[in-house]
Amino acid sequence: MDDDNNCSCTQGATTSEALFSFGVIADIQYADREDGYDFCGLNRRYYKHSLCHLQSAIEDWNRTDVQFVLQFGDIIDGCNAELKMSETALGRVLEEFKKLKAPVHHIWGNHEFYNFSRDYLVDSALYTKYLQEQTFLSNSYRDQSSTGDDASEFYYAYQFCPVSKFRFVILDAYDISILGRDTSTKKYQESLKLLREKNQNENLNSPSGLVERQFVQFNGGFSQEQLDWLDEVLTYADKNQERVVIMGHIPIHPNSTSDVALAWNYKDALSVIHSHHSVVCYLAGHLHFGGYCLDSYGVHHVTLDGIIETPPESHAFGIIHVYHDRMVLEGRGRILDRVMHYKGYQTFHR
Numbered sequence: 001m002d003d004d005n006n007c008s009c010t011q012g013a014t015t016s017e018a019l020f021s022f023g024v025i026a027d028i029q030y031a032d033r034e035d036g037y038d039f040c041g042l043n044r045r046y047y048k049h050s051l052c053h054l055q056s057a058i059e060d061w062n063r064t065d066v067q068f069v070l071q072f073g074d075i076i077d078g079c080n081a082e083l084k085m086s087e088t089a090l091g092r093v094l095e096e097f098k099k100l101k102a103p104v105h106h107i108w109g110n111h112e113f114y115n116f117s118r119d120y121l122v123d124s125a126l127y128t129k130y131l132q133e134q135t136f137l138s139n140s141y142r143d144q145s146s147t148g149d150d151a152s153e154f155y156y157a158y159q160f161c162p163v164s165k166f167r168f169v170i171l172d173a174y175d176i177s178i179l180g181r182d183t184s185t186k187k188y189q190e191s192l193k194l195l196r197e198k199n200q201n202e203n204l205n206s207p208s209g210l211v212e213r214q215f216v217q218f219n220g221g222f223s224q225e226q227l228d229w230l231d232e233v234l235t236y237a238d239k240n241q242e243r244v245v246i247m248g249h250i251p252i253h254p255n256s257t258s259d260v261a262l263a264w265n266y267k268d269a270l271s272v273i274h275s276h277h278s279v280v281c282y283l284a285g286h287l288h289f290g291g292y293c294l295d296s297y298g299v300h301h302v303t304l305d306g307i308i309e310t311p312p313e314s315h316a317f318g319i320i321h322v323y324h325d326r327m328v329l330e331g332r333g334r335i336l337d338r339v340m341h342y343k344g345y346q347t348f349h350r
Helices: 049-064 086-097 110-115 118-122 186-198 224-239 266-274
Strands: 020-025 068-071 104-106 158-163 166-170 243-247 279-284 289-294 300-305 316-322 326-333 338-341
Touching: 020 049, 020 158, 049 086, 049 316, 086 110, 166 224, 224 243, 224 266, 300 316, 300 326, 300 338
Parallel strands: 020 068, 068 104, 166 243, 243 279, 279 300
Antiparallel strands: 020 316, 158 166, 289 300, 316 326, 326 338
């Protein structure tokens, strides 16, 4: 991360009371196994201790009385599937989340699909669409969780309003993907065709030689149906003068992440977002060492550091305080403090 993009959370944060606050945490990737390394053998992964980090985060959030928490996906590691421990590992993490006083919104990442099918996830505690806001639904003609085909083709996206004039939108960054879907489905077949067109490597997780390096198996993208739904949500938000925060597991701006940790069709997502004035921020995980940029349209892109690669002596979670004119990220450990002013306001950097 570029230190020039960092900002003290104390600057400009005392002129008014926060409207509300919420917790953020990404890439817990718990597993009951000894420490290991990433696929490149470079970055250490603390599988067991990730649960201790989650416990510390929950204690902190409970003391702060956050209104809700966003869990950005990869809640358990894919190695649990190989160990036949997926349900046990998920159960242990969810037991910790039960100690949280506030509701938690779960986002799905690639490791969810290494362990479970979409059908399983819909019937699990990781499906938190029941927390969605209903007012927009009553004014909407589009079913935001279905493509109009059978249920096996659905995408997991919804929106909610913690207070008046602020809307949060959760996107499904693996709507177009070969992960988690039955091989007989239309979306799987279309996703596989696209991936093989862009990536001719024998190992589809390898970006070697690729022009568009985001086209690897551990990434995914957004269907046109989902982008049409997002456009409708943002049109509603524009009309009602709301501010919108969008969340997904995978980053969508190349300056907020590495070129191999981007959504497949990130340009399509940005095109929709930039056609509306209501969006102030996009939050993501996936890239374990984090990232940030303020794009030319005034949208902040924050990629959170991952718990899985956080040493026991540190932390990697945060609290975001929301004001009328800005959001203030109060980080813990590896996650740095940041003040993010909305469009039309000056952003200060230390």
